[in-house]
Amino acid sequence: MALWLVLFLIIFGLGPWIFLRLFRLPTTRAVLFGLFAFLVMAxxxxxxxxxxxxxxxxxxVWATWIGMTLIWAAWIAVLALAALAWRQRDPRPAMRRWIGVIGAMGTTVPWFGLAAARLLSS
Incomplete structure (x- = not known):
């Protein structure tokens, strides 16, 4: 039970925080290339x-957790890349807020996969 609580806090706390930090980066070629390189590496x-x-x-167990964490980090990088591209395309303040909110919520999608897997396995 404690493991599920820790996972919940990480996915619903750390994931959106990382995304919002990446979303504040400037949209330069270096930033986009760095995110893409991290994505490919992960x-x-x-x-x-x-x-x-x-x-x-x-x-x-460690190889499994590291692999799953890298896939989740790659997912956050994909969301950040899409959000940065969208922000560059439409820089209005209202759109920037919506992109941030939707992207931060998108980082939690893996939690629902884990919850569904646990439901099906029990």
Whole structure:
């Protein structure tokens, strides 16, 4: 039970906070390239952990948690990239607020996947 509470707090607290910090970055090529490079790295490492690593997912708890965390971080990076591009396209203050709110809510989507998996497994 405590693990689910910690996961809930991380996903509903840390995820939106990270997204909003990334959303405040300037929309420059360096920032966009950095987010994209992180995204590719996170996906590559998680795929490596899933099937090629000496200790793949499921055989080691830490490899599984690290892989899942990297996938979640990549998800936040995708949301931040989309939000930055959208903010550049439409810089009005009202649109900026809506993009921030929707993006921050979007970081919590993996929680509903975890909750659905737990519901189906019990």
């Amino acid at each position: 996906i590559a490492v998680s795929l490596w952990l899933q099937g090629v690593a000496p200790v793949p997912w499921g055989a080691n």
